[in-house]
Amino acid sequence: MMTNLFSIFDPSTNLFNLSLNWLSTFLGLCFIPYSFWMIPNRQFILWNLIINKLHLEFKNLLGPQSSSGSTFIFISLFSFILFNNFLGLFPYIFTSTSHLTISLSISLSMWLSFMFYGWINNTQHMFIHMIPQGTPSILMPFMVLIETISNIIRPGTLAVRLTANMIAGHLLLTLLSSTGINMPNYLVILLIFVQILLLTLEMAVAVIQSYVIAILSTLYSSEVN
Template identity: 55%
Template sequence: MMTNLFSIFDPSTSIMNMKMNWISSMIGIMMLPTYFWLMNNRYSMMVMKPLILLNKEFKILMNMKNNKGTTLMFVMLFSLIMINNIMGLFPYLFTSTSHLTMTLTMALPMWLAFMLFGWLKNTENMLIHLVPTGTPTVLMPFMVCIETISNIIRPGTLSVRLAANMIAGHLILTLLGNTTMNISMNMMWIMLIIQMMLLMLETAVAIIQGYVFAVLSTLYASEVN
């Protein structure tokens, strides 16, 4: 039973040794460039206005007034994660963000780039971050060890947080869907209402997790600048 339950997260569908399930993560990316060829309309404004507001918020978090365009990377990261999370709620579409292969690929190179930039360009600033302000002299060696460990595990916490939240919601929906097949017609309406509410909750979680991933990445970038 457990093998069948977790098989929804297994990208095993293949044609001619090509992993077809991973193509679902590219559908949203292929749809985005069409905005560059369309005139402004209500639909495009509905999509772009939240991204513009998010870009302004990231600029405040990074406190970078001179480097224009720096926050666009994090806005696109939010868009990529949100689109993949929401598309995973549709039937027969694979949720790529539920795999560490996808989440760790986004978190690890970005964290590594931040660390290399910080230690090569702002070494003194990085050393200051290892000892919080007001730390007693006796506790300074322990704080350096704690801060070093917390910096090292950052890509793991980013990727595991996103993957675990996606897996948890999909598992609940799968369990309820399997249970619905074996209940009476009177209880089926109640189960359908519960599933619809959970689907709305998962849609909110999909957006929130993309926002959390992007905001934490922005904060990590602001520390090394």
């Protein structure tokens, strides 16, 4: 019996004190051999089309001064989050992106790398970015403080956004499924239909959240150049 509603997010399955639930994070490695097939399948062709579209969009956001191949960092980020979001929709598979351990590690490491690169190589640009053009002199100290705070909380907002969206959908699905035991048969059919609609919504959320995280990371990266 479930003693805590949030226990569905606990990585409790273990063998020899190793948490096996986290192994689902690395299942995406099984799809890498598709790229080495002599005749590509339809899945690989579709994924190539998505990657090319993302590459063009990220290239426009980063600007012409971006380094060659820098878009693949954000394409890899999108792919990793998307795959783990979708894995969580399957039964008995742990959703790693519903934990701040994963989401905060990704966002904080990327944000720190952007900050180190910006302050070391483009120090003057980073100082200029703190004060928007046309700001009155009396408001400049407040604008620096506001911009500094908004910059510091960026990794936290990225991580919490992803984690909260993943947790909210899974909790709703769990709550509705737990009420089906005491329902009459005609309401169970309605409940199954609602669950299918929610599962479709969760699939859309999985795509949207991975896209949002990748786009915001791209925008944060373009600000330090």
